[in-house]
Amino acid sequence: MSVRVFVPRDTTALSLGADAVAARLEREARARGLALTLVRNGSRGAAWLEPLVEVETANGRLAFGPVTAEDIPGLLDAGLLDGALLAGDTAHPLALGPTEALPWFARQQRFTFARIGLTDPLSIADYLAHDGFRGLELALARPPQDIVEEVKASGLRGRGGAAFPTGIKWQTVLDTAADQKYIVCNADEGDSGTFADRLVMECDPYLLIEGMTIAGLAVGATQGYIYLRSEYPLAREILDAAIARAEAAGYLGEDIRGSGRAFHLEVRLGAGAYICGEETSLLESLEGKRGLVRAKPPLPAIEGLFGRPTVVNNVLSLAAVPFILAEGAAAYAEVGMGRSRGTLALQLAGNVRRGGLVELAFGASLRELMEGFGGGTASGRPLRAVQVGGPLCAYLPESQWDLPLDYEAFAEVGAGVGHGGVVMFDDSVDMAEQARFSMEFCKVESCGKCTPCRIGSTRGVEVIDRIRAGRDREANLDLLRDLCDTLEDGSLCAMGGMTPFPVRSALTHFPDDFRRPVEGA
C-alpha cells in the first residue's frame, strides 16, 4: 500500500530546502521500489522543525525534522516508509514521534490554526474533511444582524494590532445604507516578527475566503479585496488559485451555494510600503493612489473604499470568524482574560531556539512563551530584550516578562500586543542601535503627509547618532525625549505616533546603552 508522506511548501519550509527534500524523497523511493504518495501540505507553524516531514500511519502522523535532502537516504534505510520508523520508533535522531503529541503543539490552543499544516492548502475536499465551510453554511441560514451579534458576543477584537471590537465595526457597516459595500482584508503584514497572516494565506487559504464571505453576508457587501504585500509572492499564487477553485465550487461568486447571495473576491498587491498596513493608507492604495494616510473621521466603516462603507479587517480577525460561527461565540469567548477574549496567534521570532506560530488563549505570560515554547535564544546567550507587537511597539526588559499577554496589561506599561510578533534579542544587542533603527524605519516608511513623522524621524536618527557619538549626551537625550513627545502627540497615525514607543522603552529600560564609551574617543 502506498504510504502518504507530507512535505510542507510554505515560504519557511521552502526557504530551508523543502523542495529539495520532496524531490530527493520521490527519487530515492522510486529507485528502491517503494510506493509513496507525496502531499505538499502547509506548515503546521513549527518553523524550528522545518522542513517537517510527516508519514501517515494507522495511528496518526509521525513527525521527522528538521529534514534536509541529504537525510533522505538514511531515513529510508531506517524504514521511513516500511519498517521500524513507521511503527513509531524514535531512535532515529530526526524521529519526533506522533506530531500532535509533541509538547510544542500539544500545549497550544488552536482555534484559528486548528487545520493549519494538516491539509493540501488548495484541496477543497481536504478543507471540507477538516470542518471547512461549516461556519459559512450556518451563516447562509442566518439573517445579517444575527451574524453580527455572534461576532460581537465572541468578544473578537481586531488582531491587526488596534484591538477594536470587530462586531462593532461590522455593525456600523451593516447600519450604513449604500449601493455598494466592501470587505477589505488587510494582508499587508509588514511588522517584522510576524508571519501568522502569511501562514493562513499559504497554508489554509479557504479559511480566509470563508471568513471574508461571512463578513460580506453579515454587512451586505458583495465585493471583497485582499490587499496583500508584494513581499509574499507565494501567498499570492496560492490565494489566486484558491479563489478560482472556490468560485468553481460555488463558495464564491454570484450565487453562493445556491443561496442567491453574491460575494466576489480579488487579490490586490501592495508595492512595498509599510504605511499601507494603516487602514486608510491601504484604502488609498487600493484606489490606485499614493498611500497617504487619511484623517479620521470619516471612519472607513462609513466612508471607506471608493467612499463606500467598508469593513477593513486583518487576516487573523477574518480567519477567526469561521470558528466563531461554527462553534458559537461562547466557545470562543470562553477562553482569554479580561476584555481580551479568545486566542492570540503569537509568532516567536528573531533570536529564538524554537520559533514559529504559537496560538494560545490570552493570559499566558511572555516568559512562558519565550522560555516554555521558545526554549530561549538560538545563540544560547542570555535573552536581553524582546520587542512584542512589531516595529512600533516597545522593547521589554526582563522585569516585564511576567506580564500576561493581554491588550490592557500591555497598554498599562506603554507596550503593545500588536499583531502578536515576539522578536527576541540576546545580550549582544545594542539598544541604542535598535532605537536608531526605529527612527530610521519611520523615516524610510513615513507617507510624508504630516510633519512630525516626516521630519521628526529624520531628526530622531540624527539626535541618536549624536548621542551614540558622545556629543552633548545629556542635552541630546533630553531633546530625544522631547522629540518623542512631539511625534506621539502631533502625528496623524500610528506610524509617527507610535515610533516613540520602542525608542522610549530603550531609553527607559536600557539607559546604559546610550552611554557606552565611544570607540576611539
Place this chain on the structure above:
Amino acid sequence: MSESRKWTPQSIQAEIDALKHKPGALLPILHAIQDRLGFIPEAAVPIIAEALNQTRAEVHGVIGFYHHFRTTPPGRHVVQLCRAEACQAVGGRALEAHARARLGIDYHATTADREITLEAVYCLGNCACGPAVRVDDRVLGRVTPERFDALVDELQTRPLEVIA
C-alpha cells in the same frame, strides 16, 4: 529579470488595456508592466495617464511613492536583504555589511556585470528563520555570510548558451 526584455508602446498599451476597467487600476497596471519588463519605463507614464484619465504627475507620484516600483532596468537577478528587527536579532546587520562588501555595491544599485541588483526589504515573513534573503521570487532562510557567497557564485554562473 532580464534587462533585454523588449518593450514597445504597443506592449505597454496591451498591459493597460487588460486592466484599466478595474476599479483602482493603477497599481495592478504598474505591477503588470514591471512584472513584464522588470521596470517601469519613463515612456509608460504618459500612456498610463492617458488611459486612466489622470495627469502624468499623478502617475509619476504613485510610482515614486512605492519602494517596489523601479524606473530603471534591474540586473538579471534582484537580491533583497531583510533589514528588519527579527533578522537583526540573528546577525542581519553583519550579513548586510558582508553582502555590500562582497558585491561592491550599496542598496538600489546593480553590479557592474549587470547580474545582481541589491535591494533592502523590511520583512519577508520568515522571521523565525532569519536572516532572510529573497532572490527574485525565492526566499532563503538562515543565510550566513558563507551561504550568501555560495548564492552569489550560483547566480553569477551563467549556463553556456549553445548556438545551434
